[in-house]
Amino acid sequence: MTEIPAGFTMPDFGPRVAAPTTTGTTDSQFVPTVPPPGPRKMAFICSKGNLDMAYPALIMGNAALGEGCEVHIFFTFWGLDIINKKLNHKLQFTLTGNTAMHMPQLGRLRPGLEYRSMPQQLGGLPGMTAFATRMMKQQMADLEIPDVPAFLDLLAAAGAHFYACKLTFDMMKMIEADLHDATVGVISAADFIEISEGAQIVFI
């Protein structure tokens, strides 16, 4: 292992894995007093199936993987749609019930309008959900953020573990063939609690 020179300022790449030291002693009974710290562990629970609620776990999970964390994602209730291959390319976004919905484009019509939330009734108009979904997908694509299926592939390649909630799976009468290929299994809530031991849990 090459020594880091004195006074060297270096980014935090996490703990270095020490190479086995051969100091001459052949004492195989050596037991380290402090166990080496494993990677930081994060678990996400995805419970919502709206398009805008799919992204938080995908983005944070991806960031966590890039920082060397172990990542587990449990998909439950409506969130199960995110790993359902028949559904996850057509998740939708609705204005209804979202009072934070405002459009930056409206500022061009009249300054200040971009900060006004959209009237709730608008969300109920036919075609409005499809329109809002299209718009959000476009905004995401403009920022080079992958769509949901591609994002799952990216996470899987980076080593994320996906789990489907057994209760929801049974309730929705799903079949395993519909789940994303990287899904580790259909597990119970208790299984997830076991798997996420020591993890920081984020519920979405």
Place this chain on the structure above:
Amino acid sequence: MPTNTVKGHTFEVNDEGFFINRDQWSEELAVELAALIDVELDEAHWAPIRFMRQDSARTGVTPTLRRLQTVGGFDVKELYRLYPGKPVKKMAWLAGLPKPVGCV
């Protein structure tokens, strides 16, 4: 701003340790830096680093892992294998570039 010296190479970094000036980078320096994070640079390791330098020379920003996949055509799984832990940060550092700021 701190200045780092390793085996006769001197370069300026920000408080976190990332390069400020990409012109203070050289392939020989990258080899020395790689040794500090226990990476031995072979052709597979060099390919993404070269891509990052070329890409950032064009765009002005350090490419993200997603860009390495979509534009560079690299396999994400392979990049995690080559640079375990924090792949994109390690590669950006070895390429003499600032820390990547993109979220995805």
